[in-house]
Amino acid sequence: MNWTEKYRPKSLKEVLGNKKAKEALLQWAKKWEEGKPIKKAVILYGKAGVGKTSSAYALANDFGWEIIELNASDERNKDIIRRVALTGAIHASIGFDGTFLSKKKKLIILDEADNLYEKGGDYGGKRAIIETIKQTMQPIILIANDYYALTKGSGQELRNLCMQIEFKPVGKHEIVSLLRKICRAEGIEASEEALYAIAMRSNGDVRSAINDLQSLAYTKKINVNMVKFIGYRDREKEIFMGLHEILRAKDMRTAIRTAYRLDESPDSLILWIDENMPHEYINAHDLHNAYEFLSRADVFLGRTWRRQYYGLWSYALELMTGGVAVAKRRSYTGFTKYSFPNWLRIMAASKQSRAIKEEIAAKVGRVMHCSRRKAMEMLPYIKKMAEHAEIAAKFNFSQQELQFLIGEKAVEVMEEKKKVRKTARQQKTLF
C-alpha cells in the first residue's frame, strides 16, 4: 500500500505545519455550522504535496460533513456541482421534496482547479462556478497549485467571492518527525541524518518525502548514503545523456561545457565516468590514455579535499571530461549501454580507502616528523618508495596499506619487509 495514502492525515490536527491556514479553515467551517459565512467558498493554493487536498478531507472529517469531490474542469460535472450546491442532493432522483436529504453538510471539493478556465470556453468552467458559488447552500473548496492561473483575468470576480488560504511548504523538522513516526510504525531503522537528508530533498513537499522513504524501505536499515542514491536514481537519465556527450565529444570544450551543464559535483562525476568509460572506449590504447587523465583528475580532487580549496575542482572537472574526451584516437558510434555506478559499493570503498590513506599519512608523519597533511601530499612519492622493503619496514605499513600503495607487489614486499624487521630486531638497530 502506498504510504502517502496510509498516513494521510484524518484530522486537521494531524496536518503538519501551516498553522495559519488550518486555523483559517477551521474558522470558516465553524461559520458554516452556525449559518452562512460571507465567503461561501475558499481557495486553497500552494505547491504540490503540502497538504491541500488532505486538509480539505480532514476538515470534512472533523465536522462530520459528506464529501463530494469533482473535477471542475470537466464540463460534464457542471450540472452536478450546481445541483449539489443548490439543493444538497447528490442524486437527482432523491430528495426532491427535501425529505430524503440528510442534514449533513456536503463539502464540495473542486480539486486541480488551475485550468478551470482554459478548457471549455468561457462559459464552460468559469462562469458556472462563479454563479454556483454565489448561490451555494453548501461549503465549497477550490484547490489549485497556481493561484495566479486561477484568478487572473476574469478570475478577479472569483477572487472576491472566495476566501484565499495559502499552504506553505512544510518545515524540515516537522517532516522528519513524521518520517520518524512512520519508521517506527513500519519497523524501520533509519539514521537521523538519513531522515534529515530526505526532508531536505523534499523542499517541504511531504508527499515526496514519504515516497522517498518508502522507496528505501526494501531494507530495514536506512542510512544517509542510500538517500543520496535516490537523487542519483532520479537524475540517472540526465546523467547518462551527459556522459554520452562527454565521452563522445570530439573536442575539449564540448565535453567541459556538458560537464558544467550537468552540474554534478566532480567527486561523483568521476565515479560515473570511471564506471562507464570502459563501455565506451573499446580500444585498449584509448582506454589507457583516458585513464591517465582520470587519475590526474583524481589527484586534483584529493588536493581539493585536503586543502579545502575548491578552486581546484574545476581543474579536476576539466581533466576528467575534456581530458578524457580528447584522450581517444577513434570515434565511437553505435549503442552503448551505460550503467549506474554501484553507489553503495563505491561509497563503502572510498570511505575505506580514505581511512587507509589517513592511517598511512599518520605513520609517515610519525616517522618523518611532519604533519599528516604534509604526509598526504607526499603520498605519490610514498607509493614509489614503499616498493622498497626497507622503507616499508621503516614505516611499518600493514599488508592492507601496502596493497593500497603498491597493489600486487604488496605480497612480495611484505615478505621482504618481515625479514628486514627481523634482522633489525636481532641487531637491535633501526627499529
Ligand SMILES: Nc1ncnc2c1ncn2[C@@H]1O[C@H](COP(=O)(O)OP(=O)(O)OP(=O)(O)O)[C@@H](O)[C@H]1O
Ligand atoms: N501537511 C501535511 N501533513 C501531513 N501529511 C501531509 C501533508 N502534506 C502532504 N502530506 C502527505 O502527502 C500526501 C499528499 O498530500 P496532499 O494530497 O494533501 O497534497 P496537495 O497539497 O493536495 O498536493 P497536490 O497539489 O499535488 O495535489 C498525503 O496523503 C499525506 O500523506
Ligand SMILES: [Mg+2]
Ligand atoms: Mg491535492
